[in-house]
Amino acid sequence: AAGVIQSPRHLIKExxxxxxxxxxxxxxxxxxxxxxxxxxxxxxxxxxxxxKMQSDxxxxxxxxxxxxxxxxxxxLNMSSLELGDSALYFCAxxxxxxxxxxxxxxxxxxxx
Amino acid sequence: xxxxxxSQPEMSVQEAETVTLSCTYDTxxxxxxxxxxxxxxxxxxxLVIRQEAYKQQNATENRFSVNFQKAAKSFSxxxxxxxxxxxxxxxxxxxxxxxxxxxxxYIFGTGTRLKVLx
Numbered sequence: 534a535a536g537v538i539q540s541p542r543h544l545i546k547e548x549x550x551x552x553x554x555x556x557x558x559x560x561x562x563x564x565x566x567x568x569x570x571x572x573x574x575x576x577x578x579x580x581x582x583x584x585k586m587q588s589d590x591x592x593x594x595x596x597x598x599x600x601x602x603x604x605x606x607x608x609l610n611m612s613s614l615e616l617g618d619s620a621l622y623f624c625a626x627x628x629x630x631x632x633x634x635x636x637x638x639x640x641x642x643x644x645x
Numbered sequence: 646x647x648x649x650x651x652s653q654p655e656m657s658v659q660e661a662e663t664v665t666l667s668c669t670y671d672t673x674x675x676x677x678x679x680x681x682x683x684x685x686x687x688x689x690x691x692l693v694i695r696q697e698a699y700k701q702q703n704a705t706e707n708r709f710s711v712n713f714q715k716a717a718k719s720f721s722x723x724x725x726x727x728x729x730x731x732x733x734x735x736x737x738x739x740x741x742x743x744x745x746x747x748x749x750x751y752i753f754g755t756g757t758r759l760k761v762l763x
Contacts, residue, residue, distance in 0.1 A: 566751070575736055575753045576690070589750040621688060632678045632697075632740055634751055636690035 535559055537637035539624050545643045546614050554609040554640045558626030564588070565607045566634065567599055568623040576623060582607060583629055614644045647672045649739050651754035658727045659762050665712075666722045666757045668737030676742035679713070679720045684756075685733040693735070696720065724759075732761045 538557040546552050558565050564583045568576035569592075578591035582601035593599070596614075601607040611618060621641050627634040648671045658664035670679070681693040696704045696713050704711050708728075712721045724731055737754040 570688075575755045578750055578752075581750065591750065623690060625690070633692060633695055634680070634738075634740075635692060636682075638689055 537624055537626050537635055539622075539637035539640050541640060542638065543641050543643075545645065547645055548614060548616065550614050550644075552611045552614060552642060554611070554622055554624075554642070556607045556609070556624030556626075556637060558605055558607070558624070559635055562605070562626035562628055562635075564627045564629050565601055565605070566623075566625040566627075567593075567607070567609050568625065570621045570623060570639075572620075579609070611642075616644050618642060619644045647674070647739055647741065647752050649737055649752050649754040651735075651737055651757050653757045654755075655758045655760065657760045657762055658724070658731075660727055660729060662727055663723060663725045664727055664759065666724075666735050666737075666759065668720045668722070668754055670718050670720065670737070670739050670752075672718070672739065672741065674741050678740045678742075679711075680738040680740070680751075681709070681711070681720075681722045682736045682738060682753075683731075683733045684736065685730075690736075694722070727761050729761050729763060732759055734758050 540555045566581040567579040570576045579593040581589045585601045599609045621639045623639045625634045625636045650669045677698045679696045683691045694706045708725045710723045734756045736756045739752045
């Protein structure tokens with residue numbers, strides 16, 4: 534079965550640079566979520582989209598923005614990167630009526 | 646606001662034995678969903694089991710089962726016949742009903758690291 538695809542899998546950036554993470558949800562899933570997970574921490578919810586509209590906003594810094602496109606893929610844009618942004622970024626997708634959320638493999642972002 | 650609490654940072658179990666991981670939550674909603682996710686060293690998040698709050702019957706998936714106590718707001722995970730491959734971080738998660746709360750957000754606990762001893 535198709536899973537959530539994230540790209541790139543690994544990304545190394547320098548401080549103050551910009552990064553764009555991409556997420557391709559499971560086909561026919563209508564909801565996309567972004568999470569940030571630091572070492573030894575639980576996933577922290579950043580933002581979600583339902584049918585291409587922002588549905589919930591969590592602890593997403595103002596330096597970050599995200600959107601969902603007409604083909605349902607989503608992008609997380611991160612600007613003015615800081616060392617503390619180094620983390621594993623997960624994308625997850627679900628069908629809102631089934632409630633089961635499936636995660637992608639994550640993008641490991643390292644800011645140097 | 647909803648919260649999810651996992652009070653056991655780490656648990657150990659002997660291979661082939663049974664272990665129970667605890668999770669409590671707080672909510673004022675009557676309609677919601679609870680999940681257990683497994684995160685092995687690869688850090689892939691894997692859905693283990695789900696429970697709908699309106700269902701009285703406890704969910705079961707092979708060696709994994711839950712003890713859902715709605716009144717006590719408790720949702721524990723029981724792993725039977727533990728295997729080495731069960732070693733991972735386990736996260737409990739809550740999701741309210743988008744119909745009643747208008748939110749789609751999942752709330753995670755802080756996780757329990759399970760070690761399986763050979």
